Amino acid sequence: MWTPQTRPRVQPQPQSDNGPDSAMHYILPVGRSWQSVLAPYLGVLALVAFVVPVAAYVLGAAAIGCGVWAMVRAQSGGHGRGRAIVAIVLGLLAILLGAAASAALSS
Numbered sequence: 001m002w003t004p005q006t007r008p009r010v011q012p013q014p015q016s017d018n019g020p021d022s023a024m025h026y027i028l029p030v031g032r033s034w035q036s037v038l039a040p041y042l043g044v045l046a047l048v049a050f051v052v053p054v055a056a057y058v059l060g061a062a063a064i065g066c067g068v069w070a071m072v073r074a075q076s077g078g079h080g081r082g083r084a085i086v087a088i089v090l091g092l093l094a095i096l097l098g099a100a101a102s103a104a105l106s107s
Contacts, residue, residue: 029080033073036080036087039066043090047097053105056098063091 029037046059067087074081 029083032080032083033070033078035066035073036070036078036083039063039070039087040083040090042066043087043094046094047090050094050097050101053098053102056094056101060091060094060098063087063094067091 040063042059043063046056046063049055049059064087067084070078070080070084070087074084
């Protein structure tokens with residue numbers, strides 16, 4: 001049984017500060033919705049896949065959808081608006097490049 005003199009001292013755990021002033025805030029997507037983290041990756045994948053127009057259309061539409069969803073979440077108090085904008089732009093660009101690739105392949 002522990003007495004106050006023999007009880008081991010418990011050190012308080014340091015608080016993790018992932019606020020906007022920490023470096024971790026800029027490296028990892030902390031405090032962001034999963035939609036705003038996923039959407040730019042879908043946009044980049046859609047850009048890479050523009051040579052297969054169907055993949056560019058599907059991934060581009062998914063990037064735009066996740067980007068719009070992330071924008072709605074960001075307006076209701078979340079973060080990740082910049083990532084959502086990037087996803088929407090990349091999704092639109094991938095769809096345009098997919099249409100151009102489709103036109104070039106069909107002629």
